[in-house]
Amino acid sequence: MRRASQSSTERIGVSAVQLLFEKIGYIFREQPISDYGIDAHIEVVQENVVTGRLIAAQIKSGISWFEEITETGVIYRGDNDHLSYWLNHSLPVIVILYTPQTDSAYWEIVSNDKVHKTQKGWKTEIPFAQKIDFSSKATFERIIGKSIRRDSYTILSLRDTSHNGAKRYSANILVESSLRFDILEVAKKATQYTRQRMYYRNEITEQRWRDTPAHVVFLFIYISVDDLKMTNWICRSLWIDENLPEQFVPNRFSGEHIGEGIITEWSHNFETFRILSQQSTLTKEDYLATMMSHLKIVSPLIDKARNLITAFNANQLSSSEYVKRMTKLELEVTECYMSSTSIGLAPLECKDISGRFKGTMSFARTVVFPFSEKGLATWEERNRNYLVRRALEDYTQERMRLEFELEKIR
Numbered sequence: 001m002r003r004a005s006q007s008s009t010e011r012i013g014v015s016a017v018q019l020l021f022e023k024i025g026y027i028f029r030e031q032p033i034s035d036y037g038i039d040a041h042i043e044v045v046q047e048n049v050v051t052g053r054l055i056a057a058q059i060k061s062g063i064s065w066f067e068e069i070t071e072t073g074v075i076y077r078g079d080n081d082h083l084s085y086w087l088n089h090s091l092p093v094i095v096i097l098y099t100p101q102t103d104s105a106y107w108e109i110v111s112n113d114k115v116h117k118t119q120k121g122w123k124t125e126i127p128f129a130q131k132i133d134f135s136s137k138a139t140f141e142r143i144i145g146k147s148i149r150r151d152s153y154t155i156l157s158l159r160d161t162s163h164n165g166a167k168r169y170s171a172n173i174l175v176e177s178s179l180r181f182d183i184l185e186v187a188k189k190a191t192q193y194t195r196q197r198m199y200y201r202n203e204i205t206e207q208r209w210r211d212t213p214a215h216v217v218f219l220f221i222y223i224s225v226d227d228l229k230m231t232n233w234i235c236r237s238l239w240i241d242e243n244l245p246e247q248f249v250p251n252r253f254s255g256e257h258i259g260e261g262i263i264t265e266w267s268h269n270f271e272t273f274r275i276l277s278q279q280s281t282l283t284k285e286d287y288l289a290t291m292m293s294h295l296k297i298v299s300p301l302i303d304k305a306r307n308l309i310t311a312f313n314a315n316q317l318s319s320s321e322y323v324k325r326m327t328k329l330e331l332e333v334t335e336c337y338m339s340s341t342s343i344g345l346a347p348l349e350c351k352d353i354s355g356r357f358k359g360t361m362s363f364a365r366t367v368v369f370p371f372s373e374k375g376l377a378t379w380e381e382r383n384r385n386y387l388v389r390r391a392l393e394d395y396t397q398e399r400m401r402l403e404f405e406l407e408k409i410r
Contacts, residue, residue, distance in 0.1 A: 013061020013098040014039060017105050020132040026140075037082045038093070044144055053144040056091040057107075058082075061098040073127040074106065083122050086110040088180065092143050097126055105132040109143060112223050117275040152176050153186045153221075156228060158194070160201040161218075165248035167209040168216040169194050172233075175223055183221055184258050187237040191217050191262055195239070215241040216250055226281075226348055232273040237264045281345040288350070288409075290343045291357050298336045298364045302395060305329050305367055309388060319381065323371060330368035330375075337365040353409055356402040363395035 018028040018040070027043040027050065039059045044051050060076075068075035076095055086093040087110065098105040108114060108126040115122050130136055156172040171194055175186045195214045200206035220233040227233070239262045240249055255265035267273075282290065305326065312322040340361045346354035369375050369391075370384040379387065 009062040009100070010059075012100055013059050013105075016061070016100070016103060017057070017059050017096055017098055017132065020105055024132070024134060024137055024140075037085055038089075041091070042140075044141055046141065051144070054091050055140060055144060056086075056089055056093045057096055058086075058093065059096045059098060061100070063099060063101065065097045066099055070125060072129070073108075073125040075123055076108070076126050077118070077121060077123045079121045083110070083115065087112065087115075095124070095126065096132065106130055107132055107136070117278045119279075153190055155190070155194075156222070156225075158197065158199055160199055160205060162200075162205045162209055163248075164208065166215040166244055167205075167212055168218070168250070169197060169199075169214050170218040171220070172228060173219050173221045174225065174228070175221055183223075183235050184264065186221065187219060187235065187258065187262060187264055188260055190219055191237060191239045191260070194219070213241075215244045215248070226277065227270075227274065229348060229351065230273060230277045230345075232270060232277065233267055234270050235264055235266050237262050239263075277345060281347055282343070284347050284349055284409075287344070287346050287354070291340075291353075294336055294340045294343070294361065295357075298333060298361065299399075301329055301333050301336070302364050302367060302392075305333075305388075306392060309392065323376070326368060326371040327376075330371040333364055333368045334372070337361050350409065353402065353405040356398065356405045359398045360395065360402050363391060363398050366391040367395055 014030060018030070021028045021042055025045050025048075027045060029041045029043070031038050031040055037058055038056045040057045042055045042057055044053050044055070065076070066074055068077075074097055076097065078095075093110045094107045095110060096105050096107045106126050106128060107130050108124055110124070114124045116124065130139070153176070154174040156174050159170045161168045161170050171190065173186065173190050175183055194217045197214065198211070200209065217237075217239045219237040221235045221237070222228045222232070223234050236253075237258075238250075238252065238255075239260070240252070242261060252263065253265050255263045258264055308317065308322060308325050308329070311317045312319075317325075340357070367388060370379055370387050375384065
């Protein structure tokens with residue numbers, strides 16, 4: 001009976017990786033019984049003391065895993081079943097690629113910020129800089145280090161939504177873990193903290209609720225800033241003071257009672273929205289290039305509109321000719337505006353300039369909108385002229401703000 005070459009390659013890879021970890025001084029425990037996507041557990045040893053802290057590893061061996069290479073690493077592609085299992089694993093999970101040709105192994109941790117969704121699954125880049133040798137020892141120890149608290153979180157925004165009958169807070173929370181247990185612990189911890197906040201949106205609410213703990217706390221929990229940009233929370237929670245009069249109690253949502261009077265609800269569309277966001281988000285260079293191509297079209301059109309307005313006010317154009325030319329410009333500007341609304345999502349680093357670009361395009365359309373079919377039917381000439389003049393001022397100011405953001409991002 002002949003032994004499969006693939007099986008031989010895999011065994012060589014596992015054995016070689018074991019030796020590499022043992023050279024670092026770590027303990028390598030193969031998990032050979034059932035293949036659920038974890039080939040081994042690595043226990044970190046510090047100063048010859050076993051820590052009891054583990055990293056789970058998936059090991060892939062052979063030249064076939066090195067076919068998709070970038071300048072900085074190797075692209076690893078996987079299926080969604082394994083991804084879900086690894087992201088929800090109780091241990092941090094790393095993927096290791098081993099090449100017998102150079103006796104080298106490279107690794108990357110599986111986490112939401114490292115993973116990019118594809119149509120068939122997902123991918124991540126495993127950097128050449130992350131070799132399994134002493135150079136990665138500090139990073140491994142940081143991954144499982146006791147300084148990393150799984151229930152840690154950051155308050156991204158806090159809003160006072162109080163009214164005369166109840167002191168209420170709503171907060172966006174960023175967590176460092178995507179595990180269900182960790183997120184529920186954050187919901188409890190952040191709720192307790194937010195209840196005691198003394199932030200007020202104005203003097204009236206401060207006078208009404210000064211030194212009073214909150215009666216209602218809404219939390220929206222995110223696992224990345226990109227998700228926040230899309231309002232794609234993974235979990236939300238609601239806590240209501242049991243002594244709050246019923247007429248001031250907000251609408252409750254159905255969900256899981258996790259204790260301490262807190263109800264949580266998980267987003268059923270989280271992964272779908274995340275995939276759509278990743279597929280629709282452009283790179284910085286692509287977004288800026290597309291943005292500039294639209295500005296190159298719309299800017300001369302608004303300049304033409306400005307000249308027509310000046311000529312009409314100077315009695316150099318008849319009313320009918322003015323309306324005719326502005327109507328033609330309205331069609332061109334609106335076409336460019338509509339195209340700008342479907343160019344794709346801006347990356348997080350272009351968030352500010354994206355807002356200014358959208359404002360510029362919107363004001364450009366407002367300049368000529370009074371000469372659309374609906375505008376001509378709605379406003380008389382005097383009103384149209386006033387609206388156009390105001391819109392042109394708004395466009396000019398927003399265009400200047402956009403140029404300022406361009407200087408900052410370049």
